[in-house]
Amino acid sequence: MSLAPPAAVVHARAPGKINVALQVGALQEDGYHDVAVAYQAVSLYEDVRASHADGFSVAFTGTIDTSGVPLDEANLAVRAARLLAAETGYRGGAHLEIDKHVPVAGGMGGGSADAAATLLACDALWGTGLGREKLLALAARLGADVPFALTGGTAIGTGRGDRLSPALAKGVFHWVLVPAEHGLSTPEVYAALDEHRERHKQDIFPAVRAPMVGADVLQALRAGDPHMLAESLGNDLQAPALRLRPSIAEVLETGEASGALAGVVSGSGPTTAFLVADSDAALELHVALSASGYRTLRVTGPVHGARIVHD
Ligand code: ATP
Numbered sequence: 001m002s003l004a005p006p007a008a009v010v011h012a013r014a015p016g017k018i019n020v021a022l023q024v025g026a027l028q029e030d031g032y033h034d035v036a037v038a039y040q041a042v043s044l045y046e047d048v049r050a051s052h053a054d055g056f057s058v059a060f061t062g063t064i065d066t067s068g069v070p071l072d073e074a075n076l077a078v079r080a081a082r083l084l085a086a087e088t089g090y091r092g093g094a095h096l097e098i099d100k101h102v103p104v105a106g107g108m109g110g111g112s113a114d115a116a117a118t119l120l121a122c123d124a125l126w127g128t129g130l131g132r133e134k135l136l137a138l139a140a141r142l143g144a145d146v147p148f149a150l151t152g153g154t155a156i157g158t159g160r161g162d163r164l165s166p167a168l169a170k171g172v173f174h175w176v177l178v179p180a181e182h183g184l185s186t187p188e189v190y191a192a193l194d195e196h197r198e199r200h201k202q203d204i205f206p207a208v209r210a211p212m213v214g215a216d217v218l219q220a221l222r223a224g225d226p227h228m229l230a231e232s233l234g235n236d237l238q239a240p241a242l243r244l245r246p247s248i249a250e251v252l253e254t255g256e257a258s259g260a261l262a263g264v265v266s267g268s269g270p271t272t273a274f275l276v277a278d279s280d281a282a283l284e285l286h287v288a289l290s291a292s293g294y295r296t297l298r299v300t301g302p303v304h305g306a307r308i309v310h311d
Pocket of ligand 1: 068069070074075076077103104105106107108109110111112114115145184186267268269
């Protein structure tokens with residue numbers, strides 16, 4: 001019996017996410033915030049193909065403008081590959097080709113999905129065999145949203161968003177996304193939130209509350225009921241994102257006036273996510289938003305986390 005030769009290219013795919021609910025706790029001394037987030041992985045994927053190389057390099061393909069994304073060590077996928085090599089003592093490198101579909105700096109965790117897919121792809125390419133648990137620990141070191149991009153589905157994140165517990169979700173939720181042409185910087189959105197809270201601290205009584213995902217969110221997910229979930233969508237980063245990018249307000253108004261059950265800014269924005277009742281409603285909303293001049297993406301969730309794809 002002959003063993004199959006090791007693969008020359010490994011293809012891994014990881015999803016982008018929507019934050020169905022996001023509460024942000026007070027600013028801590030280390031400059032970070034604790035959050036409580038209900039994540040849902042949606043059917044918009046990053047495809048990473050890893051091949052053997054002496055060093056580490058990355059290239060993007062696809063139609064999304066990636067001109068603002070670094071291609072050096074600052075790239076999250078390169079950082080993921082380097083971290084895996086350092087942790088396992090692997091001496092070679094990898095070339096990463098990323099077919100990008102998640103909007104850049106859009107609040108949908110595209111970079112995190114790249115990192116998660118890269119961990120999985122390089123682990124298989126190099127035969128380092130770390131397995132899910134150890135990859136999850138590495139993922140958390142790369143960024144708060146990276147572990148969720150590995151696990152996918154619907155989950156609650158606490159701590160920095162990286163301490164995950166699965167949430168029961170029934171059925172399929174239909175979303176219509178409106179990506180923006182230009183991204184928003186996540187640190188700038190958090191800074192705008194902190195600045196607002198500092199300015200109004202005498203009005204925030206007794207203080208910024210400890211973040212939690214409400215029972216209403218969990219119940220709506222468990223019931224698989226988009227009408228119920230529409231009542232519970234919420235995001236503490238929405239108001240600061242709107243202050244930095246006032247045009248989001250118009251998108252939200254148009255979507256809600258055109259038949260969406262509810263709209264919410266995803267994560268730190270500026271992507272807006274509209275929840276609709278079913279695929280027919282998604283198509284209707286797409287038509288209405290297109291008529292108003294907006295580009296949309298129709299996605300469903302939950303979907304699986306990072307996986308190897310056998311081409
Ligand atoms: P966050 O996870 O911070 O909420 P986001 O989902 O809003 O991020 P990303 O597309 O992940 O947006 O990009 C965030 C920042 O990370 C951008 O400024 C981008 O230049 C940088 N970045 C580094 N590596 C990548 C990558 N592989 N893909 C996308 N962005 C990357």
